[in-house]
Amino acid sequence: MDKNMDMNQELKALLHNPHFRHPDLSGQVMQRLYTGEREARKPFWLKYKISLLVTAGLLLTASTGFAAVQYQSLKNRQGELVYQVKPAQEFPAFEEEELQRLNLSRELGEELLAPGTAAIFYILEHNPDGKLDTQNKPVNYSDLASLRTKLSGQDLALAGTLPGGYKFQEAAAYFEPVTPATDEEAAIADQLRKQAEAAGRSYGMMPVRLSDQILNVTAVYKQGDQEVTVTARRATGVSTAYVDEQVDFTAEKVTAGDTQMIYTKYKGGNSLSWSLDIPGSDETYQYQLDEMSGQFLSKEEMIALAEPFLE
Numbered sequence: 001m002d003k004n005m006d007m008n009q010e011l012k013a014l015l016h017n018p019h020f021r022h023p024d025l026s027g028q029v030m031q032r033l034y035t036g037e038r039e040a041r042k043p044f045w046l047k048y049k050i051s052l053l054v055t056a057g058l059l060l061t062a063s064t065g066f067a068a069v070q071y072q073s074l075k076n077r078q079g080e081l082v083y084q085v086k087p088a089q090e091f092p093a094f095e096e097e098e099l100q101r102l103n104l105s106r107e108l109g110e111e112l113l114a115p116g117t118a119a120i121f122y123i124l125e126h127n128p129d130g131k132l133d134t135q136n137k138p139v140n141y142s143d144l145a146s147l148r149t150k151l152s153g154q155d156l157a158l159a160g161t162l163p164g165g166y167k168f169q170e171a172a173a174y175f176e177p178v179t180p181a182t183d184e185e186a187a188i189a190d191q192l193r194k195q196a197e198a199a200g201r202s203y204g205m206m207p208v209r210l211s212d213q214i215l216n217v218t219a220v221y222k223q224g225d226q227e228v229t230v231t232a233r234r235a236t237g238v239s240t241a242y243v244d245e246q247v248d249f250t251a252e253k254v255t256a257g258d259t260q261m262i263y264t265k266y267k268g269g270n271s272l273s274w275s276l277d278i279p280g281s282d283e284t285y286q287y288q289l290d291e292m293s294g295q296f297l298s299k300e301e302m303i304a305l306a307e308p309f310l311e
Helices: 003-012 025-034 044-056 094-112 143-152 182-199 299-309
Strands: 073-075 081-087 118-123 132-136 139-141 168-175 205-210 209-221 226-236 239-243 249-256 259-266 269-277 282-290
Touching: 073 259, 081 269, 081 282, 094 118, 094 205, 094 282, 118 182, 132 168, 132 182, 139 143, 168 182, 182 205, 226 299, 239 299, 249 299, 259 299, 269 299, 282 299
Parallel strands: 081 239
Antiparallel strands: 073 081, 118 132, 118 205, 139 168, 168 209, 209 226, 226 282, 249 259, 259 269, 269 282
8 A cells, every 4th residue: 555645544534533623624634744755654553543542632633733833832922831742752641442432432423423513422342431422523604704603702703804815615613512510420421321232332322512612613715726724723721732753844933913923834835823812711712824725825924814813
């Protein structure tokens, strides 16, 4: 098998992270990141972890941070660290049973959930501690006004147009599922275990509703056949991204006003990352702007595209 194809299949799994998913851009992302990397190979154990740890929220997807910065970091306006990057070799250790369970619940979510819905799953296999897993799918928008109305009061600005003639096309938004209180989890786990056993299935499932609280949103902008995406992710404290050391890229820190940014150049395209405080909260929105059509925009051009989100 072509080595590049093998690695691309591995990367494709990353695009299913419930906290970072977006419209199907996987082919463009893979080509952009792995241009010229046909001979790169990962150890089997690392490939296995990459395909599974994404379900634990420990690995950013290719278009929202995977290979986005070169072991750099971002601070907020108070000088506090809010974003850092570490090599993939420093993934936290997870028990194999937990990784297997997380992967099974992710696959069930992909298979069973309709767009804009969520559910709690109890997996019979690989679940000695009787844990619950919540999976959800995004709400898709083609009308920006509807999305803005939904996000009203959350201090998350989405531009309708960007410099250079880019216009909003579509967005995928993930909202926080409404999950039971901690003291209710044991009873629900027991209920779903019995449900699974009675039905002769490997899982129990309980639908839950989605709140209006945004987790992340990815918006697509086009100008002719040129495309960029902007992802905003809600985060608390310091977020850590893990990067594949085999991707060839360079990164430099830039500023727009008093906002720190990281401009990244790699063989298949460029990106820009930044973080904004959420007023009245200790949370931040972490943004990433990605060119998806091989435009190779300069840092000045990328900063100009980002400016509508800084206003």
